[in-house]
Amino acid sequence: MAAKGEKHSPxxxxxxxxxxxxxxxGYDISFTNSSLSMIITVAVITLFLxxxxxxxxxxxxxxxxxxxxxxxxxxxxxxxxxGDNGKKYFPFVFSLFMFVxxxxxxxxxxxxxxxxxHIIVTFALASIVFIGVTILGFVNHGIKFFTFFYIPxxxxxxxxxxxxxxxxxxxxxxxxxxxxxxxxxxxGHTLLKVFAGFVVAMPFFTGALPLVFIVALxxxxxxxxxxxxxxxxxxxxxxxxxxxxxx
Amino acid sequence: xxxEEKLQKLKERIQTAKATDTPHQKTKKDSGxxxxxxxxxxxxxxxxVGVGIGLIVDKYLGTKPFGLIIFFIFGAxxxxxxxxxxxxxxxxQ
Numbered sequence: 001m002a003a004k005g006e007k008h009s010p011x012x013x014x015x016x017x018x019x020x021x022x023x024x025x026g027y028d029i030s031f032t033n034s035s036l037s038m039i040i041t042v043a044v045i046t047l048f049l050x051x052x053x054x055x056x057x058x059x060x061x062x063x064x065x066x067x068x069x070x071x072x073x074x075x076x077x078x079x080x081x082x083g084d085n086g087k088k089y090f091p092f093v094f095s096l097f098m099f100v101x102x103x104x105x106x107x108x109x110x111x112x113x114x115x116x117x118h119i120i121v122t123f124a125l126a127s128i129v130f131i132g133v134t135i136l137g138f139v140n141h142g143i144k145f146f147t148f149f150y151i152p153x154x155x156x157x158x159x160x161x162x163x164x165x166x167x168x169x170x171x172x173x174x175x176x177x178x179x180x181x182x183x184x185x186x187x188g189h190t191l192l193k194v195f196a197g198f199v200v201a202m203p204f205f206t207g208a209l210p211l212v213f214i215v216a217l218x219x220x221x222x223x224x225x226x227x228x229x230x231x232x233x234x235x236x237x238x239x240x241x242x243x244x245x246x247x
Numbered sequence: 248x249x250x251e252e253k254l255q256k257l258k259e260r261i262q263t264a265k266a267t268d269t270p271h272q273k274t275k276k277d278s279g280x281x282x283x284x285x286x287x288x289x290x291x292x293x294x295x296v297g298v299g300i301g302l303i304v305d306k307y308l309g310t311k312p313f314g315l316i317i318f319f320i321f322g323a324x325x326x327x328x329x330x331x332x333x334x335x336x337x338x339x340q
Binding site for chain 2: 164165166168169171172173175176179180183184238
């Protein structure tokens, strides 16, 4: 776009650029900048966690402490929300948390693509949680899982009204989970780009003003990146808890 | 021993850090915009599901406007239910 001399759009950063063009069985599985970003994220997580924990010192170094803090953070979260049952879901929740968190953080690096700003990515993650939790509910409770939609202590004539509402509320979980993450990342990155545009567009030295603002916004963005990963993880924990305790 | 000295120094540093540390201040308060956003996604998500079910029901049962109308209302109510649950969760904390 820039090569043609057009104006930069703040949404240009979200464009998917395929590096290869591969198609299997009518499905486009090209390796894109989004895929590259995900691979970088996974590589960063794997390298960071393995390298920092490698010395296994009893008195941790600063880097090892960061890894241990992350581990403790998720372990604590699971323990608080799900209890003892939650321990076996630690790998899942931890991977999810780290993938979203580091994905957001990698996206904060200039010129780096933010894959969490695409709804299809977050929706896929939320769907994994949703489908997994639903299967878990059926495994734990069998057919009784359907009583999840049945609220006890309500007059019987209210049930035809309440059950569809409960079902819709349940089905809306993956949507609200994915939209929250995606919209926060999309809005934040667009805002940064819009203010960056002001720096260039404003006359004389007044451009410094939005520049200062960008610095503050970047800090806020990093906070949001962490907060959204946290929200994603805690909601996953709550849903796992719901699969164990129906009411 | 150098290590002993180091440890002693570290101990002092930890103690001074602990002394100056304010007791668990709550810095992160939910901002108004963030809160509003949380609530609105809950309502919108439920409405999306409601309208989606309504359209599917209409398409396969041929009840053209009624499925959409009924499930839109159900979706709106489910949205309020979601908001109520979020509020209860916040209040618990």
